[in-house]
Amino acid sequence: MRKHCFDIPEGIIYLDGNSLGPPAITTAKRVDQTVNSEWRQLMIKGWNEAGWYRQPRTLGDRIAPLIGAAPGSVVLGDTLSIKIYQALAAALTMRPERRVILSDTGNFPTDLYMAEGLIKTLGQDYELRLVEPDAVIDHLDESVAALLLTQVDYRSGRLHDMAGLTQKAHSHGVVAIWDLAHSAGAIPVDLATCNPEFAAGCTYKYLNAGPGAPAFIYVRPDIADDVEPALSGWMGHAAPFGFEASYKAAPAIERMRVGTPSVLQMAALDAALDVWEGVSINEVRAQSLELSELFIREVESRCPQLALISPRNPEQRGSQVSFAFVQGYAAMQALIARGVIGDFRAPDVMRFGFTPLYIDKADVLRAVEILVDIMTNDLWDVEEFKTQKAVT
Amino acid sequence: MRKHCFDIPEGIIYLDGNSLGPPAITTAKRVDQTVNSEWRQLMIKGWNEAGWYRQPRTLGDRIAPLIGAAPGSVVLGDTLSIKIYQALAAALTMRPERRVILSDTGNFPTDLYMAEGLIKTLGQDYELRLVEPDAVIDHLDESVAALLLTQVDYRSGRLHDMAGLTQKAHSHGVVAIWDLAHSAGAIPVDLATCNPEFAAGCTYKYLNAGPGAPAFIYVRPDIADDVEPALSGWMGHAAPFGFEASYKAAPAIERMRVGTPSVLQMAALDAALDVWEGVSINEVRAQSLELSELFIREVESRCPQLALISPRNPEQRGSQVSFAFVQGYAAMQALIARGVIGDFRAPDVMRFGFTPLYIDKADVLRAVEILVDIMTNDLWDVEEFKTQKAVT
Numbered sequence: 001m002r003k004h005c006f007d008i009p010e011g012i013i014y015l016d017g018n019s020l021g022p023p024a025i026t027t028a029k030r031v032d033q034t035v036n037s038e039w040r041q042l043m044i045k046g047w048n049e050a051g052w053y054r055q056p057r058t059l060g061d062r063i064a065p066l067i068g069a070a071p072g073s074v075v076l077g078d079t080l081s082i083k084i085y086q087a088l089a090a091a092l093t094m095r096p097e098r099r100v101i102l103s104d105t106g107n108f109p110t111d112l113y114m115a116e117g118l119i120k121t122l123g124q125d126y127e128l129r130l131v132e133p134d135a136v137i138d139h140l141d142e143s144v145a146a147l148l149l150t151q152v153d154y155r156s157g158r159l160h161d162m163a164g165l166t167q168k169a170h171s172h173g174v175v176a177i178w179d180l181a182h183s184a185g186a187i188p189v190d191l192a193t194c195n196p197e198f199a200a201g202c203t204y205k206y207l208n209a210g211p212g213a214p215a216f217i218y219v220r221p222d223i224a225d226d227v228e229p230a231l232s233g234w235m236g237h238a239a240p241f242g243f244e245a246s247y248k249a250a251p252a253i254e255r256m257r258v259g260t261p262s263v264l265q266m267a268a269l270d271a272a273l274d275v276w277e278g279v280s281i282n283e284v285r286a287q288s289l290e291l292s293e294l295f296i297r298e299v300e301s302r303c304p305q306l307a308l309i310s311p312r313n314p315e316q317r318g319s320q321v322s323f324a325f326v327q328g329y330a331a332m333q334a335l336i337a338r339g340v341i342g343d344f345r346a347p348d349v350m351r352f353g354f355t356p357l358y359i360d361k362a363d364v365l366r367a368v369e370i371l372v373d374i375m376t377n378d379l380w381d382v383e384e385f386k387t388q389k390a391v392t
Numbered sequence: 393m394r395k396h397c398f399d400i401p402e403g404i405i406y407l408d409g410n411s412l413g414p415p416a417i418t419t420a421k422r423v424d425q426t427v428n429s430e431w432r433q434l435m436i437k438g439w440n441e442a443g444w445y446r447q448p449r450t451l452g453d454r455i456a457p458l459i460g461a462a463p464g465s466v467v468l469g470d471t472l473s474i475k476i477y478q479a480l481a482a483a484l485t486m487r488p489e490r491r492v493i494l495s496d497t498g499n500f501p502t503d504l505y506m507a508e509g510l511i512k513t514l515g516q517d518y519e520l521r522l523v524e525p526d527a528v529i530d531h532l533d534e535s536v537a538a539l540l541l542t543q544v545d546y547r548s549g550r551l552h553d554m555a556g557l558t559q560k561a562h563s564h565g566v567v568a569i570w571d572l573a574h575s576a577g578a579i580p581v582d583l584a585t586c587n588p589e590f591a592a593g594c595t596y597k598y599l600n601a602g603p604g605a606p607a608f609i610y611v612r613p614d615i616a617d618d619v620e621p622a623l624s625g626w627m628g629h630a631a632p633f634g635f636e637a638s639y640k641a642a643p644a645i646e647r648m649r650v651g652t653p654s655v656l657q658m659a660a661l662d663a664a665l666d667v668w669e670g671v672s673i674n675e676v677r678a679q680s681l682e683l684s685e686l687f688i689r690e691v692e693s694r695c696p697q698l699a700l701i702s703p704r705n706p707e708q709r710g711s712q713v714s715f716a717f718v719q720g721y722a723a724m725q726a727l728i729a730r731g732v733i734g735d736f737r738a739p740d741v742m743r744f745g746f747t748p749l750y751i752d753k754a755d756v757l758r759a760v761e762i763l764v765d766i767m768t769n770d771l772w773d774v775e776e777f778k779t780q781k782a783v784t
Contacts, residue, residue, distance in 0.1 A: 009432070020436045020438075021436070023431050028432075031423060035419060035660070036420050039603060043404075043733065044405060046412075047603070070410060078474070079470070079651075081623070082474065082650060108626075109636065109637065110651065113626055113629060116624055117624035121622045140408075200654075210431055211444055211656070212654035228512065230509050230512065231477060231509055232506060232509035233474075234473065234500075234502035237505060247508045259470070260470060260471055260472075260596065262657050263604040265514065265604065265656050265657060267474065319672070323513060323534055345635060346633070346635055389693050
């Protein structure tokens with residue numbers, strides 16, 4: 001759809017946008033302008049004159065339409081781990097009498113780790129309750145303070161029903177927090193309709209903003225003025241340059257800012273978002289499913305050693321497809337050596353992301369040919385390999 | 393000392409390195425290489441092959457000598473606000489029976505705000521006790537869990553006695569945390585000798601790493617394996633790519649990492665640190681004092697409207713000099729319009745930073761001439777201006 005906006009190196013088929021998207025062609029220039037024209041020329045004045053100070057909000061408003069959020073409800077900054085901590089800490093203050101954080105075993109580990117850290121700091125009898133993804137709906141009850149889920153499972157690509165789970169959560173007074181790491185830019189997300197209190201995500205996967213790009217956080221507008229920021233940094237203060245001795249939270253989403261925004265990374269994000277101008281996320285989704293259906297069909301018919309672990313029903317999948325293979329690590333290394341870049345997740349998961357912005361059918365078919373070649377001609381059927389444990 | 397390493401725009405005398413340092417000449421190219429050669433060519437492989445994953449530690453080891461820290465005791469990441477939160481949260485777990493955080497009224501607000509946020513989250517009877525800078529030493533007693541101070545006052549440049557205060561803190565069992573925002577790269581710091589448990593600082597001031605550059609945190613090696621990270625993100629996990637369900641802290645300083653490091657900002661920091669090769673921080677300090685003494689002498693003798701609020705004794709000052717002037721905001725605007733860039737802090741403080749890496753005596757004398765010209769020819773002596781409140 002936007003292959004002309006990228007400059008993927010010759011011979012590479014990049015199926016790892018679910019981990020780190022490639023740069024847009026304009027990104028290098030935009031970053032260079034930020035260093036050479038803004039920072040070098042304006043120096044300290046860049047904060048106002050180049051709009052650096054407003055970037056976290058300006059960019060939030062550019063991301064908002066991709067996730068069905070109202071203008072002014074999204075702000076950029078920090079990392080996804082930090083944004084999850086902020087959302088969760090705020091959620092728990094909204095249900096002070098409850099002690100359970102509900103999540104699932106498919107959640108990305110850092111979300112769980114940050115919850116553990118918060119619980120330790122709270123020093124009360126909080127519990128992080130982990131259940132199987134399918135069982136989440138049955139564990140939503142009046143004991144639960146917050147539901148913390150990643151919409152698309154990082155291993156399998158399995159998609160949670162955000163609307164249904166949020167509605168069930170709310171029917172029990174549970175605050176809902178959605179991690180959109182594998183959703184934003186990959187599938188249509190409609191926060192305004194699904195109505196969760198919080199969402200957060202990263203911009204270095206499907207939004208192509210580069211390694212270390214800032215995270216975003218969404219707070220539902222009707223509660224944003226009441227949220228208590230646990231990480232109450234000066235950029236979230238009502239008057240950051242008043243240098244008052246006590247914290248007073250800025251209005252609404254602005255209070256979720258913490259420290260100085262990463263201006264160079266934000267410049268890269270700004271350039272990356274230009275690619276989305278005129279692109280329909282519904283069309284991205286439709287083409288991504290076409291590509292992944294094609295890949296599944298070809299791989300299943302030609303590589304019997306690989307077992308699909310992503311849901312077969314496309315409506316229950318994000319934009320990635322995962323196969324289990326006992327020698328998955330070695331097979332992925334072989335693929336990468338031949339220019340097909342996916343990735344591996346322990347213990348045996350080969351992940352492939354299908355991002356129609358820069359991947360087309362020819363790429364998918366070529367990737368399959370190379371995979372078939374590797375699976376046919378390499379030593380995977382030798383008994384020694386079958387029994388050897390996958391390397392992690 | 394290193395003027396040839398910078399490319400300050402013609403006609404600009406930059407006395408605001410205490411707020412945001414300028415880029416080194418090599419910075420733009422280094423950042424561009426990171427985008428074009430590393431990210432574009434290697435994509436996901438950059439994490440290993442371009443050393444991105446190790447950057448927070450590699451760069452920590454480059455900063456360590458500037459602050460008297462042992463190799464392996466410093467890591468980069470996040471923002472100073474976040475690093476202060478991490479240090480303080482860890483410090484409080486080390487003194488579970490104590491309830492006071494001692495700081496001073498000259499501390500930078502975000503440190504105090506983060507402490508407030510942490511206290512709110514802890515939900516116990518913690519107290520943030522703020523005293524006048526000179527009174528800190530008398531308030532160190534067995535009730536205090538942690539001492540949280542910024543070594544150089546952001547308004548006045550007043551310098552705390554890190555060695556003496558840390559020693560006194562330790563004699564009462566108080567954990568010491570030093571914010572080095574205005575110290576690192578400006579004055580010699582000797583963490584190994586002063587012996588505080590924690591220190592943190594930013595790299596966008598005297599280390600010239602650019603807007604939004606990462607912060608650093610130091611943990612004293614003998615306690616680093618026992619520190620409890622409150623912000624327990626996956627990059628601080630003992631096996632970040634094992635994707636285990638529970639958090640297990642990485643050894644030593646590595647556990648202070650949280651989420652994905654900001655690779656483009658780290659590239660800028662790496663280039664900025666090249667400037668320091670072969671530079672002695674003692675020489676930087678000596679020249680900085682020469683420049684600031686010259687500035688003070690000239691301004692005091694020629695601009696009687698300005699009152700020095702920095703300590704007169706150079707040993708009690710960092711590398712900035714501040715003058716109070718009721719119309720300081722307007723006067724600073726006039727200076728900036730004529731190419732002399734300092735900054736203003738409410739209510740009436742004009743700040744000037746003296747960074748010998750790119751400022752020399754001729755710059756100082758020229759800045760004074762322009763200041764004298766403004767103070768002589770403008771309307772500052774008109775009664776209306778004298779009584780008008782300073783704009784913030």
